[in-house]
Amino acid sequence: MIRTILTSLAFFISSVIFAQNQGNYIIIINNDSIRVDINNDFSYKTTSGEELTISIIQPDILTYSDDMISFSHDKSLSVSNSKIEQGIEQCMIVKSTGNGFMVQKYQTMNPSSLTQLMLNELTKESINYGYSKSEKKFKKKLKSGQIIEGIQATLKYKGEKEVYTVATYGAKDEGIIVITMLLNEDFKEDQEIIKLFLETLSIND
Template structure:
């Protein structure tokens, strides 16, 4: 059903439980509350219209340096560490996920090995056995990058860390993945795999 007079604007008023009517849809100047993945029957110009609000299953994280895909179950958080360093995180409740550090004033490629050492040294000190399984990865944008991979095991538990770096003159990113629950269905493995399959560096 099409109405020429209908102009719809979405306003995010809160982020909470999906069953709550946390969104407002403005139709032809009138506001209607609706829940994400919910349906509402509203009267517009005397006609009953069904309105639904849904979120795409796969979303795009579009940055000026890179882009990647992630699922709607996870949320992106950003924090500015310093004036020229931004940190972007996608994590599961179980602690698996990925961290991207974006540098705006220097090429961070030289920090790749140091980053891996930093995230694994505490586990190694505790008694975890570390095995390196570094490999080369071709990104969807065509670049071949070196990925450092550490597999840590201890009394039947396995943690996997991967670190890649890509830099240009005076800028770049470091991407670190953490699978803290190998074999556990918490969404972490799927998130990491989707990132690797979709990560693209912009020219």
């Protein structure tokens, strides 16, 4: 199972997640179906002859929520979901810069013992290339009150720096692994994406 998890992790780290395109939506008013686009106005004439101007606006910050977790993210980003194997699912946002985050959700085991293993898998390619690595403990209280604990690793090589964080929260036969990756500090907006995620992450008990 561990091999399957790590293989899936490596695959998704190398993937590029593109921003969600605005699609068409259907709004129903008094049984009338009208196809509309987000952030565009449209007119609707009522049965009494009154003409209304209606807008559908998407907020700048969206909320992702499922049975286990919730967090906020910028509307320009989409959450990628996948099933790794029975009882293990993953959601993530990783930009083309390599910066981003992911959450692995376990429904049949406590993943707390996987922290170091995950961190080693994330950093092994850079270590083999010649990066030096330093580690420190990581601990954060979530918006929902639980505490995630783990390790933050900083890798350095010829003026370049990568920062990986792996933290877990576990209960009986369930839990989550939280992973953040900052591979390029030149993109300040990517740091804000990770910050917003950590500040709003909640576990739905």
